[in-house]
Amino acid sequence: MHGRSEHITRKIFLIATEESGDRLGAALMKVLRQRLGDAVQFAGVGGRMMAHEGLTSLFPIEELSIVGLAAVVKQLPKILQLIRRTTDAVIDAAPDVLVIIDSPDFTHRVARRVRARNPGIPIVDYVSPSVWAWRPGRARAMLGYVDHVLALLPFEPEEYRKLRGPPCSYVGHPLTEQFASLRPNAEEAARRDTQPPVLLVLPGSRRSEIRHHLALFGETLAQLRANGVVFEPVLPTMPHLEATIREGVQGWPVKPQIVVGESEKRAAFRIAHAAFAKSGTVTLELALSGVPMVTAYRVGAAEAFILRRAIRVPSVILANLVLGNDVIPEFLQENATPEKLSQALGEVLGDSALRRRQIEAFATLDAIMSTGNQPPSVRAADIVLATMRNGRQTK
Template identity: 45%
Template sequence: MKFFVIAGEPSGDHLGAALMAGLRELCPEVEFVGIGGAAMQAQGLSSLFPMEELSLMGLWEVLPKYRHLKRRIAQTAQAVGDEKPAALITIDSPDFCLRVASAARELTPGLRTVHYVAPSVWAWRPGRALKMAKVIDHVLALLPFEPPLMQAAGMSCDFVGHPVATAQVAGPDDAALFRDQRGIAPDAPLVLCLPGSRKSEVGRLAARFDEALMQLRDRVPELRVVLPTVPGVAHMVRDMARRWPTAPIVVEDSNEKLAAFAAADLALAASGTVSLELAANRIPMVIGYDMAPISRMIIGMLLRTDTVTLVNLVSETRNIPEFLGRECQPGPIARSLQDVLEDPATRKSQLDAMDLTMDRLGKGGEAPGLRAARSVLNVI
């Protein structure tokens, strides 16, 4: 049995790798072709082209690459037709993936299609689910409130759990070792700075996050900063760190990242899945995000919810402060960080919301990759 699997960004790459491992566990003779990053390639995928070409976010950021992406869509759809898979499995990145699914179905009528990660119709553009239903048969949902929304649009959908709820976390010994090896005192406040995994995100947020943390350090002189990053944006993160009088610690190794999360007292992060990673590690946080002005204006007009932070949404609280669009400014962010760092009641409210979120996302249950694999096999 062969599957064509497509991921367009690091988070999708990890979802794809776990799904592939689950499919292989349930169906040992399975084969994979498609597009993915290092994690999916480690599971045996030979990527049609580098996944990083698809790691774009926002309308303004995509426009300069539109012609190239259009060629890649046609190339990928043709490859799906040539491979004749049991199903096309697309993972997040809807602007690319759903266009591929549409083109592939024109070339291969009857192609079974599965999309992993439901569109955020609860946040904006509710019509996307209806549009998606024209080319997608089945959806694998990460959030427990999403299946009814997908089913109402005409697709089958299973909540398969969120990988973050069962992901490995480091312990107190790892945290202590990280601080010792990096020369961080046991009682020094340690903040993680996470300005995103896409170049467009880091380029837009780095200076603001940098300034917010400089202001916080003026008020908390013993503060230390760690910048976990991924290979595609590591050079940008290192450039961000160079202007600090006391250089932040840039961490790329995955095991060292786990230890840094265990050691942290606080985080400043871009909006996205990282808020759930912080929740899994019980790290109080402040969220910031912005886009290009045109993207910001359009999305602002269409936004249907008063929060975009997943911990807030899943826990049905508003305990995680967020600074979005024009409000993503260093001064207010720095003041909020100080409040979260120093006020016990604020920290407790966040930790309670995080614990509830993890329970609702499947903590203690079967691995999401295996649940997703079983759902795929059931639907085909």
């Protein structure tokens, strides 16, 4: 009986609307096809990488790459129409399982509607929303429409237990599969300790972040140089942001070397002695690469007002949260001044207690983030298949 049921073609519906989600979705699809062979059919929304794995996307995900509140308001009717269209497609397909990948503003709205219209479809959420950072009530709300959460960060399952959310399993962060491109070889390790030390300058990966940070980062480097600290600034960026960055650094007294593209960025990480970064995912990338850092974060006044009241974690730095220890200094809003930042940067560039503390903490990350010998996509696929096979016992 069991053998025969395996020949039934399984229909899996996936929704990813951003490049990072598309990458996770493609890796997941690859493993699901290995597990199910020809007995699997994919449908849904995805990008270039998921298309390569055989998904015909319902619409191009570029239609959803909207940045900034004003743009969202203007595009709202279109976004709502795409949410309705995606929901209808899930209901029509009646898949064996629905996998929503990140982008909670879009995917969770679809998941709630699907659950209301067909409670029999199991739903897996790949990448947890930041319930541990703000709006913790979302974890409880998700119980109503998510059957299992696949977490990228090791502390998240415990948070879901505390917040009484749906079952949550740590499957591993995609960065844990990229150690080779993050870690220096012997020659690169030697460059890390050669004068002048390379200082990575990372003001952000979104236009709004760059706008808030560029002047501050430029003034901080000028102050650092005025303090007599010797360093070689390298600013990695992506092709679509290169023009914005080049224009933005024109007025900087200390000119950074600009490198463009993902592989150039990783090459810079492998020779860097220290980093000056915007708080965010990049802090985890730097920590896994073994690069000590100082972080800053500034947002607009309205956003700051909201975040101050909403944030419920002691640190907004991902690496600190994963380590469970605030080893990386962060300077937020009015606390982010060139004077304070340059002083802290002088410490991480030199042989200081702050630098040594970070290097020791980063050495423990591999063990904290380990998934044994299973890649994240394999762990994720196994939970998706188990959730699918168990189905939903609807009343």
